[in-house]
Amino acid sequence: MKLSLFDQAFFKIEEAGMAPMPMGGVMILNPKTAAPDLTATDIANHLAARMEKIPLMRKKPVQDRLKIGSIRLVDDPEFDVQNHLTVSRVKRPGGYRELAEHLGRFSEKPIPTDRPLWQFEVIEGLRGGKFAVATHIHHGILDGAGAMESLASLNDLQPGELEKPRRGRWPAEAEPGAARLVGAALLENLNRSFVKTPGLIRKSAGPLLKAGAKKVAATLARQESAADRPAPPEVNVQGTSLNIQRTSRKRSVAWKALSLSRVKKLSKQHGVTVNDLALMLCSVAMDRHYAATGEAVDFDQFAIMPFNIRTEEDGGTGNAVMVRSVNLHSTERDVVERLLAIAADTRILKQDVRPDVKRPIDGKDLMAVFSPFLLESALRLVSRFDLMSRIKMGNTMISNVPGAPVPLYVAGAVVEAVVPMAPVVEGMALSCTIASTDSKLVIGFHACSDTLADMTPLVAGVEEGYKALT
Numbered sequence: 001m002k003l004s005l006f007d008q009a010f011f012k013i014e015e016a017g018m019a020p021m022p023m024g025g026v027m028i029l030n031p032k033t034a035a036p037d038l039t040a041t042d043i044a045n046h047l048a049a050r051m052e053k054i055p056l057m058r059k060k061p062v063q064d065r066l067k068i069g070s071i072r073l074v075d076d077p078e079f080d081v082q083n084h085l086t087v088s089r090v091k092r093p094g095g096y097r098e099l100a101e102h103l104g105r106f107s108e109k110p111i112p113t114d115r116p117l118w119q120f121e122v123i124e125g126l127r128g129g130k131f132a133v134a135t136h137i138h139h140g141i142l143d144g145a146g147a148m149e150s151l152a153s154l155n156d157l158q159p160g161e162l163e164k165p166r167r168g169r170w171p172a173e174a175e176p177g178a179a180r181l182v183g184a185a186l187l188e189n190l191n192r193s194f195v196k197t198p199g200l201i202r203k204s205a206g207p208l209l210k211a212g213a214k215k216v217a218a219t220l221a222r223q224e225s226a227a228d229r230p231a232p233p234e235v236n237v238q239g240t241s242l243n244i245q246r247t248s249r250k251r252s253v254a255w256k257a258l259s260l261s262r263v264k265k266l267s268k269q270h271g272v273t274v275n276d277l278a279l280m281l282c283s284v285a286m287d288r289h290y291a292a293t294g295e296a297v298d299f300d301q302f303a304i305m306p307f308n309i310r311t312e313e314d315g316g317t318g319n320a321v322m323v324r325s326v327n328l329h330s331t332e333r334d335v336v337e338r339l340l341a342i343a344a345d346t347r348i349l350k351q352d353v354r355p356d357v358k359r360p361i362d363g364k365d366l367m368a369v370f371s372p373f374l375l376e377s378a379l380r381l382v383s384r385f386d387l388m389s390r391i392k393m394g395n396t397m398i399s400n401v402p403g404a405p406v407p408l409y410v411a412g413a414v415v416e417a418v419v420p421m422a423p424v425v426e427g428m429a430l431s432c433t434i435a436s437t438d439s440k441l442v443i444g445f446h447a448c449s450d451t452l453a454d455m456t457p458l459v460a461g462v463e464e465g466y467k468a469l470t
Helices: 005-015 040-051 096-108 144-150 178-221 260-270 274-293 335-352 363-368 372-384 456-469
Strands: 022-030 059-062 072-075 085-094 118-126 131-138 251-259 302-308 321-327 396-401 413-421 430-436 440-448
Touching: 005 372, 022 096, 040 085, 040 118, 040 131, 085 096, 096 118, 096 131, 096 251, 096 413, 251 260, 251 413, 251 456, 260 274, 260 335, 260 440, 274 302, 274 335, 274 396, 274 430, 274 440, 274 456, 302 335, 321 335, 335 456, 413 430, 440 456
Parallel strands: 085 118, 302 396, 396 430, 413 440
Antiparallel strands: 022 131, 022 413, 059 072, 118 131, 251 440, 302 321, 430 440
16 A cells, blocks of 8 residues: 555654654543443453454555655554553543643654554543543544544444454565565656656646636736635734744643533524634634733734545545645734634635645646655755744644544443644644534644643633633
8 A cells, every 4th residue: 555645744754853743632531331340451452452453553654775665554464453552540530630741741652663553542540430542643644534534433322342352463465575665666766757747747738728828817807707716815924932943752732622512502603613713712822822921922823724625535544635824813802803704714715625626736646746755855854954944834733623423432431522632743833623522622732842831821712712702
């Protein structure tokens, strides 16, 4: 299974010396619906039994020694699911602070790339007898939406029976040898140079000419045709203390859970989406962070926001996103007006990134003609000259990972909340993520703790913005 160049970038980012970008999250499990003697080991074994049945979770990455061919996922003949699940404990009775500190330490751990690219940890000792399941999955094989789809089998719609992992090794195809990988890489590059690149030129020449002619005609007529979409909002990113030069591995985690039904009611009341409202809350949270640190920020903040462009043909693996810079309208002091301004911008951006929008050049085709070797070389230059902190697309990253609208269960315990931990992007110290269950909306903050050691103002900002609307 050959990874796309976009997926491979997440491996090369780490190899180039930049901050790793694992997909992370935490499920908070309430055992009120489970067997009374449920233990963390029971949950770990149950998850092991479910995870090992997912073929993607038994594969590891390989690449030719010359690194001129694509990274491939192959069966790991040494796969042992027990190497990917651990049980840990926080000091009883573990509350918010104890769990947040533990998750920060968990998030700092790198994912080994010489075996399947995931790691789970079941955490016990939480107040009320609850459990937490912390997850790490390499971004090179899944994005947020893909993770939700691929890991759906971990959840049940009703409390179910506990499962245990199978004994013995899983059948695996023979791992390709060094000579075979080099040979495949050479053929891949020949195909890229003499088939894919000429094909892309032939395929794109006509649409590019038509798009250019259309733009010239519209300019001469000084008006857009009815079919043209509104121009995307203007982007003018100015740096703050969040736009750091180097992102260390140290991490801080914080979150705020809100009533999903109440958030939906407020969103409907103001004629906006739940995502728009959550963006406004993140915007106020950043205001409170700057105020707490004494940093004067009198200009609009921008967020890099991934938009899901996954189609049925994409399946659940890999990354299928398009990123855009979203204005958080921080200079608008009235929270309702700020919310409406954000909503107006996102409506335009959603039209621009729709999967069915036809573009002169198909992004996947364009990525297919670039060499992994060139990708790695480019990323090393980016790392060497700290270009991510200089090329500012935003002041933070904000992702949205919607969950199931019905109650879910793991090992018989109900999933009470999902705390997201999206990757901290190189050059930006803070990532925000919006996640939901059937009853709660959680806004999670994941940060480089060298820059944001105290996350309290962020949580207070969410609370402040929420109260202002209610």
